Amino acid sequence: APADGDSRPPAHASGLAPARPRGARHYSPVVQRIAEEHDVDLDAIEGTGRDGRVRKQDVMAHIEAHGASPTARSSDEPVLHSESPYRPGAGGSQSHGPYTPPAGRPLSRMRAMIGEHMHRSLRTAATCTTWIEVDMSRIEIARKELGVTALPLISRCVIHALVDFPLVNAWLENDLHTVHEQVNLGIAVDLGDDGLIVPVVRGAQDLSPEGLARRIRDLARRARARQLTPDDVRGGTFTITNPGQFGSIMATPVISQPQVAILDVEAIVKRPVIVTDQFGEDAIAIRPMVILGLSWDHRAIxxxxxxRFLANVKKRVESYEA
Structure with missing residues (x-):
């Protein structure tokens, strides 16, 4: 019976089922998301799942039956800042329109020729690259004594190695393999934005270190002054490129056709290395080191x-005597 002073009839007296306490039902995240998107009261849906659980199918069926539509943003939802560049529908800052690239211009004749030559080389040669690290201590001493850069002294070591390994001092044109006795050494010269050019030191094997240094300086000077003749850039049998003068430490040079190899000389950098004395004792020392990279054509060698060619160059550099 009702407690004294409480004249309210029991809830079931009117024939209605007792109300289910809010919070007693549990819904999956998917069901909750769909209900929020379509403004559906989940308590109004009879679930068909286990123990009356409301499933996704129940919500979708309710939406289809009652024609519910996605809700608009509630009035108390904070609006996005009017100046935000990420506001939906906004075009961002009004001071920037669509990007318009500048007008292009044709490549220079030299740039186009370099590009065609390099592309042809990559299409033609089976290019591989091998690197070796070399101690430049002896070269550094010798160049200071002779008053030259390291390039002609390294070049001298390379020339001797080419004489020992003539297959590297060669051309490959289609199936015609030409091995040269004379070393015509190409030296790549940077021309700034205009590109580069490779003048040739002919008969380099017959030149002294000082004579080789003079020839390289002369060709580089005339190249930058645009005073080279066609003969100055023909007939190279092997090429050295020296990007290390700009600080780079490793590269993969592209072979100059129809040659079968090219040597890349990188920056001389002081590094800690392990050295072994005459008694077989190891120690850590600071040495001027360089990485030499040889790109070579696997069709020819x-x-x-x-x-072995790089090891020969390394041995000559590390035992160099002026």
């Missing part, structure tokens, strides 16, 4: 020849 194999990796063993490339590695």
């Amino acid at each position: 194999d990796g063993a020849i490339a590695a």
Whole structure:
């Protein structure tokens, strides 16, 4: 019976079922999201799942039956800042329109020729690259004594190695393999924005270190002054490129056709290395080191020849005597 003073009839007296306490039902995140998007009261849906659980299918069926539509943003939802560049529908800052690239211009004749030559080389040669690290201590001493840069002294060591490995001092044109006795050494010269050019030191094997240094200086000077003749850039049998003068430490040079190899000389950098004295004792010392990279054509030579050639250059550089 009702407690004294409480004249309200029981809830079931009117024939209605007792109200389910809010919070007693549990819904999956998917069901809750769909209900929020379509403004659906989940308590009004009879679930068909286990223990009356409301499933996704129940919500979708309710939406289809009652024609519910996605809700608009509630009035108390904070609006986005009017100046935000990420506001939906806004075009961002009004001071910037669509990007319009500047007008292009044709490549210079030299740039186009370099591009065509490099592209042809990559299409033609089976290019591989092998690197070796070399101690430049002896070269550094010698260049200071002779008053020259390291390039002609390294070049001198390379020339001797080419004489020992003539297969590297060669051309390959289609199936015609030409091995040269004379070393015509190409030296890549940077021309700034105009590109580069490779004048040739002919008969480089017959020049002294000082004579080689003079020839390289002369060709580089005339190249930058645009005073080279066609003969100055023909007939190279092997090329050296020297981007290390700008500080780079490793590269993969592209072979100059129809040659079969090219040597890349990188920056001389002081590094800690392990050195062994005459008694077999190891120690850590600071040495001027350089990485030499040889790109070579696998159609003409194999990796063993490339590695032995680089080892020969390394031995000559590290034992150099002025």
